[in-house]
Every structure is written in structure tokens, then in C-alpha cells.
Amino acid sequence: MSGSSSFAARTYRDDAVVLRTHKLGEADRIITLLTREHGQVRAVAKGVRRTSSKFGGRLEPFMVADLQLISGRTLDIISQAVSKGSYGQQIAAHYDRYTVATAMAETAERLTDSDQESAGAQYRLLIGAFSALARGEHAAELILDSYLLRALSTAGWAPSFTDCARCGNPGPHSAFSAALGGAVCHDCRPPGSPSPAAQTMVLLAALLTGDWPVADASDPANRREAAGLVASYVQWHLERVVRSFRLVERL
Structure with a gap:
């Protein structure tokens, strides 16, 4: 008994x-x-x-x-x-969706490996992203970058794409620093920081907040630039390379 x-x-x-x-x-x-x-x-x-x-x-x-x-x-x-x-099945039937889902799953695994506090929120976020991906609601790479920004925010690393991430000086600003948390003003900008196009910063803010009309209308050049910034932001905070990123196809 x-x-x-x-x-x-x-x-x-x-x-x-x-x-x-x-x-x-x-x-x-x-x-x-x-x-x-x-x-x-x-x-x-x-x-x-x-x-x-x-x-x-x-x-x-x-x-x-x-x-x-x-x-x-x-x-x-x-x-x-x-x-x-x-x-x-719906994800695996499309190569772009499959590679994006793999990158999401790897990121979720890294984020929840030791952080149990945000795991429930990360679960709900990942389910929503997989559902949108399976239905093909938006371009796969946009769903990925939106998921990554929200997942990092849920883990406590919310980026800023308007006000200065270091001093709070109202934006928009023309420089980006993954280490400092996003957009940075002229005084806070570390040497060598990239200067993304203004529309790229608008796209990043839209992906973070879920403003899909703005994100869906974005230019491929801004999507590519945003993807590079998102990847650098994720890998800086995870302190490791997300290997699946190299498989994701970009326009």
C-alpha cells in the first residue's frame, strides 16, 4: 500500500x-x-x-x-x-516555418533552463508564437523576431527602441547597443555602436508591442537590419550563440 x-x-x-x-x-x-x-x-x-x-x-x-x-x-x-x-505538421511542411520554430524552441530552452519564475509566461508566449506560425498569419521571420523580443522582455530584459535605454533621455535616437538595452542617445552611445535606419527602429518597436500592421508593411531591408539587431540582443543576454539562427532564411 x-x-x-x-x-x-x-x-x-x-x-x-x-x-x-x-x-x-x-x-x-x-x-x-x-x-x-x-x-x-x-x-x-x-x-x-x-x-x-x-x-x-x-x-x-x-x-x-x-x-x-x-x-x-x-x-x-x-x-x-x-x-x-x-x-x-503545419510547421514542418514549410522550411521557413520549421527553421523559425527551431530557433524559438532553442531560445525558450535556454531562457527556462534555470529561470523557473517566468516559465509559465514563456510557455504561453511560445504557444502563441507556434500557433501564429502554423497558421501563417505573418512572415515567419517577423513572428520569430517578435517572439524573441517578447521572450527576452518576459525574462526581464525588455529593450527600449525610443527613449535612451541607459539614461532615459526621450527619443527617438539613432544608435543601438545590445549591452545597454537598445536605443541609446549620443552621450551614452558606446564607440562602434551601429546606427540603424529610423524605420528599422520603428519596426523593432512594432515587433515588441505587436503592432502587426506596421510590421507587415515594413521594407525587406529594414527587416534584415532589425533581425541582425535582435539576434545580437538575444545572444548578448543569453551569453551564448543560438545555433538555430544560422538556419533561418531571410529575404
Whole structure:
């Protein structure tokens, strides 16, 4: 009886999105999950690589599922999975969406690796981004850059694209510093800081706030410049390279 109550105490349910998978042994996989209530979780899906697996395609990257898990010493175990959001197939059918989703998932994994406090908000943000990406609501690269800016903001690194990020001097300003937090005035500008076009800064502000009419109408040149600034901002704060960025196609 005590064994069964101990087992029940170790069992929990949560909604989760699959960030990454890799093989374990001959038939299993380790699944990296971002959950609604328990933050980032690494769990084993036993027998998932067999054609007869009860999990089917519910534990593939970018899929959302209601899971039952059993807490383990190093890895949890997935015992049940019910599909809630089948974004994977729609995303994987388009190369640009797939590479963007991979970059999002890698960023989410980095951000929630040690930060459990914002994990619930990061979960909701990522689900919204995957949903928009699967439906093709906007250009894939714009959804990516909007997601990245919001994810960094949720983690506590909200950028400024109008007032000076260092001294608060009202903008707009013509220089950008990832290290200082975005737009910087002439007095605060570090040597060698880039000077983006004014419309690029407008686009960045639109992506951060979700002003999609402005973002959708933006020029490809401004999108490319904004993407470079977003990437530098993300990698500065994560203190590591997001490897998936190099796969993302830009116009």
C-alpha cells in the first residue's frame, strides 16, 4: 500500500510543449519539455520510436500535449500523452516555418533552463508564437523576431527602441547597443555602436508591442537590419550563440 501511495505522490499532470528530442537506447527518447506549471522538464518517453508506440506523433517537436508524468531522480517518465495543439505538421511542411520554430524552441530552452519564475509566461508566449506560425498569419521571420523580443522582455530584459535605454533621455535616437538595452542617445552611445535606419527602429518597436500592421508593411531591408539587431540582443543576454539562427532564411 505504501508503494502505491508513493507512486501516486510522484505522478503529476501538466500541459507541455515539446522543445527538443533525442534518442535513448533502441526505442526510447529523452524529451525536453516546457510545461505550463512545472517549468522546463526533461523526461523519458519509453518505446516512443516503435511503430506500435501508444504516443504516436504526440511527442514530436512543437507539439502541445496534456501529459501525465512520474517524477524521477534525474529524468521524469511520460506515462500518458493527449494531443492539445498539433502545430508540428503545419510547421514542418514549410522550411521557413520549421527553421523559425527551431530557433524559438532553442531560445525558450535556454531562457527556462534555470529561470523557473517566468516559465509559465514563456510557455504561453511560445504557444502563441507556434500557433501564429502554423497558421501563417505573418512572415515567419517577423513572428520569430517578435517572439524573441517578447521572450527576452518576459525574462526581464525588455529593450527600449525610443527613449535612451541607459539614461532615459526621450527619443527617438539613432544608435543601438545590445549591452545597454537598445536605443541609446549620443552621450551614452558606446564607440562602434551601429546606427540603424529610423524605420528599422520603428519596426523593432512594432515587433515588441505587436503592432502587426506596421510590421507587415515594413521594407525587406529594414527587416534584415532589425533581425541582425535582435539576434545580437538575444545572444548578448543569453551569453551564448543560438545555433538555430544560422538556419533561418531571410529575404
